[in-house]
Amino acid sequence: MxxxxxxxxxxxxxxxxxxxxxxxxxxxxxxxxxxxxxxxxxxxxxxxxxxxxxxxxxxxxxxxxxxxxxxxxxxxxxxxxxxxxxxxxxxxxxxxxxxxxxxxxxCANWLHEPIAGEFEIISAALEQFYQVNPDLYDLYSHVHLEDATWVSQRWLEVLPMYNRDKLRLVEQPNCHKTMDFVLQLLKSHVDV
The missing domain is CATH 2.30.130.40 (LON domain-like)
Known part of the structure; x- marks a missing residue:
């Protein structure tokens, strides 16, 4: 390299x-x-x-x-x-x-992966987030709500978290920990 x-x-x-x-x-x-x-x-x-x-x-x-x-x-x-x-x-x-x-x-970018099972809620929630925030949605000519990597990276960009915590997730070899994190966050919000 x-x-x-x-x-x-x-x-x-x-x-x-x-x-x-x-x-x-x-x-x-x-x-x-x-x-x-x-x-x-x-x-x-x-x-x-x-x-x-x-x-x-x-x-x-x-x-x-x-x-x-x-x-x-x-x-x-x-x-x-x-x-x-x-x-x-x-x-x-x-x-x-x-x-x-x-x-x-x-550094290696995360590979693209399909969203499946219970993680589909993350994609649906991001779509709703973009409906409420059209200025962010309008930046994209195409959204890839079927791609776990794309969806999890968009969540990391918009979640109100410390940069150090976002980057700990970014430095993982794939999107799995981010997907788990966002799923738990959404579930805890629904349970409240």
Whole structure:
């Protein structure tokens, strides 16, 4: 495996492969980062913010692409990112313009698996979540509610959990622990 330099877009959020999230870009360092990426100087990786650390983010990040952007009414920029490949940060340094550049290695993405049995409730609950949150649903041209990996990764992106807890699940070899976690969470909510 060969390491690659990536510009880090650091936010208090988690983006995983095949996921899409929209972000407001207003800081000068964020605009510099977007410009560097669009010029082809660096690849882009979405990183979850981590405080009280030598690195500004967790080591598990996701390579992503800017798939859409537009100017907001306040003249700031809105970008839509799509996750592609899981990566591990080996080292990172902050440039003078405030952009963090990381040396990264690719990690295996979770393999696609069909949802079956009692886990179908997780897919149905995500579909309901998207009905209540159409802005998130509208980011996708296709949803894959039949795919356990896709569904569990979307849950990790939207659940109100600490990033460290989300990333403990992300670092598992497959989606099974996440599926179990979300199923137990949904069952406990129904039992209340």
């Amino acid at each position: 060969q390491s690659r330099e990536m510009a880090l877009f650091i936010q208090d959020a988690v983006l995983l492969p095949n996921g899409r999230l929209e972000f407001r870009v207003a800081l000068a360092s964020e605009l510099s980062l977007v410009a560097s990426v669009l010029k082809g100087e660096y690849g882009l990786a979405m990183a979850a913010l981590k405080s009280n650390s030598n690195l500004p983010c967790y080591r598990s990040v996701t390579e992503c692409e800017i798939i859409d952007f537009h100017q907001l009414e306040d003249n700031s920029l809105s970008i839509v990112l799509e996750g592609k490949q899981r990566l591990k940060v080996l080292s990172a340094a902050k440039q003078r313009n405030g952009v963090w550049i990381a040396r990264t290695l690719p």
